[in-house]
Amino acid sequence: MKLNGNTVFITGGGSGIGRGLAEALHKLGNKVIIAGRRRSHLDAVIAANPGMEAIELDITDPASIDRVAAKLIADHPGLNVLINNAGIMQADTVAGKIDETLLTSTMSTNVYGPIRMTSALIDHLKTRDKAVVAYLSSVLAFVPLAVTGVYSATKAAIHSYALSQRFMLRNTSVRVLEIAPPWVRTELMNSQEAEQAMPLDQFIAEAIAILGTDSDEIVVDAAKPFRGNVGVEEHGFVNGFNEQALAIFGGG
Structure with a gap:
């Protein structure tokens, strides 16, 4: 992927990895538009990064996705990079009755959301040279964390979807990328101060x-x-990874 001269749209850009990627790409000379549900977070990011733009988006709502996609194409016809970053992570109980609200919200945010967002923009992206669709998966797509079994499964699903989409778009101008972070110091699972987690700025670099x-x-x-x-x-x-994780997160 070229690192400058792009018009980049990042979901979940108000905090964590999304904000880190947005700020890094902004500094490299890209036009960056971030999206999220929390207006206060979006406003803080664009205030700290003059020239960046923000738009409110509920990634779980198909109508919101369609509205944002139409506005992006109208206001930023040069849009050529989509980074599907928005996601939620909660501890669950795969050894017992699953919480229906947790299951639905995690699937809607982590799987349906990025698939729908890409679907809404893919025809436009096919018209752009050197276009990119990137998905934030996780190392948990490959080695699940048992205390967040639903989250891990959603990331495995995104990995699989990216493989399929990469193949189907192989003869177009669109590249499909997958960003698979390790444990990073972000708001997910209250990891901002976790010594075992990778510092956010180091991961972004x-x-x-x-x-x-x-x-x-x-x-x-x-x-x-x-x-x-x-x-x-x-x-x-x-199994070894999850034995270690139980000592940190508890459960099981």
């Missing part, structure tokens, strides 16, 4: 460097053991 290459998967060094674990012998790594 490493991720941007890889974005500037021809790689279809943005996997920083800390994430590589998780990405490389998939296979018939994966259970030992998964």
Whole structure:
């Protein structure tokens, strides 16, 4: 992906990784538009980054997605990069009765939302040179965290969807990228102060460097053991990882 001269739309850009990517790409000379549900967060980001724009979006609402997509195409016809970053993560109970509200909100935000957002913009993106659709998955797409089983499953779904879409768009101008972060210090699971988590600024710097290459998967060094674990012998790594996680998060 070229790192400047783009018009970039980032969902969930009001905090965490979304804000970090937005600010980094803004500084590199891209036109950046961020979206989210919390207007106060969006306003804080654009106030700190003159020239950046923001639009309110409820990623769980198809009508909101269609409205935002139409406005983006009308106001920013040069739009050529979509980064599907919005997501939620909550502890759940896969060993017992699942909370229906948690299940529905997580699926709607993490799976239906990015698929619908991409669908609303894909025909436009096909008209742009060097267009990009990027999905924020997670290392938990490859090594699930059992105390957030639903979240992990949504990220596995996004990984699978990105593989399919990359193949189907192989003869177009649109590249499909997957950004798979490790545990990063963000609001998710109240991880801002977690010593074991990767500092946000470090992750953003490493991720941007890889974005500037021809790689279809943005996997920083800390994430590589998780990405490389998939296979018939994966259970030992998964079980060991979750034994360690129980000591941190509890449960089970």
